[in-house]
Amino acid sequence: MSAPLLLILIAALAFLATHVAYEWLAKRLLIVSGAEYLVLGVLLGPHATKLVSPAAIEAFDPIVILAIGWMGIATGMPLQLQRLVRIPAVAYRLSLVEGLLTLALVATGVASAIAYAFQVPLQEALVPALALGAIAVASTPAGLDVAYGDGTRSAPVLRQIEVAQGMDGLISVLAFGIVLAWAHTAIPLTVRALTTTEWVVVTLGIGVVGGTLFHLFLGGETSPDRLFISLGGAIVLTSGAAAFLQLSPALAAFVMGVVLANSMRHPASVLQVLRTGERPLYYVLLLLAGASWNPDSNIVWWLVLMHYVVLRTLAKLWGSGIATWFNGAQQSVGLDWGRGLVGQGRLTIALAMDYARRDLPFADVIFTCAAASVLFTEFFAARFVRSAAAPLLAPLEQFTVTTSAVVDSVAETMTQRFPEWRSGDAPSSDERTP
């Protein structure tokens, strides 16, 4: 059986099976589905059944780039200025501290771990360590969606987790894009070699132009079909241009998403279209990630992995707690909201794949750390969120229950005292008028 057919068949079956099971699992067991595709990819890949060869995986490179771009724009689109200005500044402060702390702690720890374990100069370990630091910051929003739905979250702790996830996405994509620009060594054929800052500006510029083009393209269009064509075209163009220049497709698409979210009259319709392709592309990305995974039993890999997991978890849990304590916000959001950020998912895999497909040092180690983190944390992302928010939401829920009981009791008394009065069909003023 040919590799593409097999991949299509397995992706189709897995997609459908998971889709049917997804809601059931999510509702009953609070499990976020997705990581199983990673395992499936490993089973199909060259290290297990060898059904998908390295050449076949390479042929899917354009889809990987597209998926990375898609995850980038999906991270940028929720950042609507109009909505963001309504959020209290303290929420940003806490999120920023937590994100930067995670980046610094993981990057420092992993740099020393790589330098020690692989006996390389610290300078050589900087690029992979910073990239892994950027990847570590990302946390999946799927947990929050599964645990509390994707509607408006008015409770302070839920809002804090949501803001922190958005901030984590921003820091993660931006830091990763800067690292790639820093590691950029290719010299343009027709102009002089560009500096890191210039490459960062080029990446941001691609995103801005992509967003502007898309905006020009559609104007006030709301037809899903036209939106899909132009959004697909704009993401492919933006991600493809960034990949062609060996820059970060995620950052370029992220900027494009921010431009779109803040310039379009109907960003909700674009978000809707974006969501149509998001999950399938994530699953394809996970499958390919699993298939292209090159793990090693070498003990030094475990050292780096342990550093990553331990430092990241510490930074997320304690970093958020310390920042909250310093800002005196524990009354409203508690000290444990950082648990809601432990789960990793789509953005982590996208960035790790982006790093792994380049000729950069320790690509397999970086990829292994990210993939292992997704494998072990995404399933329980919703439970992490629930454990962070439930203690603070319980009194609120109790209050809601009590209020409902009081209202019911008053209504019942009224009905008994005044039988002609019923809340649903009380006579209108017109009916009362003789």
Next chain:
Amino acid sequence: MRRLVILLVLYAVMQGIFLLGSAESGVPTLMLFGFLILAAYSVGELATSFGLPKIVGYMLAGLFFGPPGLAYVSKPVIVELAPVSNLAIALIAFLAGAELQIAEIRARGIGILKMMSAELVLCFVGVAAVIALLRGQLPFLASAPGTEVLAFSLLFAAVAVVHSPAATIALLSETKANGPLARYTLGVVLVMDVAVVLIFSAVLAAARALVPPTDGSGGVQMGTVLWEIGGAVLVGAVLGLFVALYLRFISRELFIFAILIALLGAEIAKILHVETLLTLLVAGFVAENASGGHGEKFRHAMERAAAPIFVVFFALSGAKLDPASVLPLWTIVVPVVLVRMLAIWGGTTLGARWAGLDPVVTKYTWYGLVSQAGVAFGLAAVVAEVYPDRGEALRSLLLATIAINQTVGPILFRVALKRSGELKSTG
């Protein structure tokens, strides 16, 4: 005006990005794919302001940005984007099949068959006769013996009778036309698509008997042809039943399911050596008619999935055109195109009168049958493969003819839909 600004911005962006490219950058296939979607879509929108169908705009964009024009979309990129074209063909075939309902076949089947057979005979004989008569214009046939002239004239005619399901489906999706003219035209195009596989295989077998290929290889055996057709019906029916069951019992995530089915169908057809188009056509037909009324939702999902793919497919078709090849051969290309049109007109008029169809259908159906695209390209390639030396010259002639039909055909079809009053949307 806005579309022109977009095109200019796109052009400037591409120039800037190419300036910054390095030796290690490789072929920017993905970027050009995105560029083609946006540029072709913009030109398509521009075309509508001149009363032209969008697909003509897409093709013009391909021509302008492809190898004959600015060469942004180079030949290696076209090769790398071939899977997109294959996916488009698969989606088109499935959609075409899904358009056919049993009730409609019962109502219109006889009329379609009569029109198709009359047109087929006239077109085949007419084009073959023109090639035979004007053989002096073709260096490889000028001094050839009669058997060779006969063989190559028949081969040429077997490709010339092909229509373009892709252009027909795309135009009908664009205009949302659904009246008798649209339905009869689509019917003739689809039935002819199936008939052509048989006719071409038979003619090729006859040509191989008359003029054996120099290396003795190539060509198609009759058994293979039968399997290609029969197997396609079988595989398509099974695939269609699977889709129907899915639609009846699950019916979710239809968008991604549509793409997966098109990919799966094309891949299975390739592996089992059955006709891809026919497989997906049958699958679409079975899915539509066995899904218990769930087909419309799926068709819409498939149309949505196909929209950007169509844009790129027609842009790539435009990029593959070579206007320079038409000029040296114009003395034979123009008569062939005219005779083909005349034969299509005569055949459909005759067939429609024979079947006693509506005067509007009688008058305008031929307009929709001029287009040629993907299938014709494929058959021309088979001829070149079987007869590498003379076949290549014949292929150039075929491509020049297809280039004209491909450009003029959609315009004519749109005119017919407009005149018949079936054009609902001008967008």
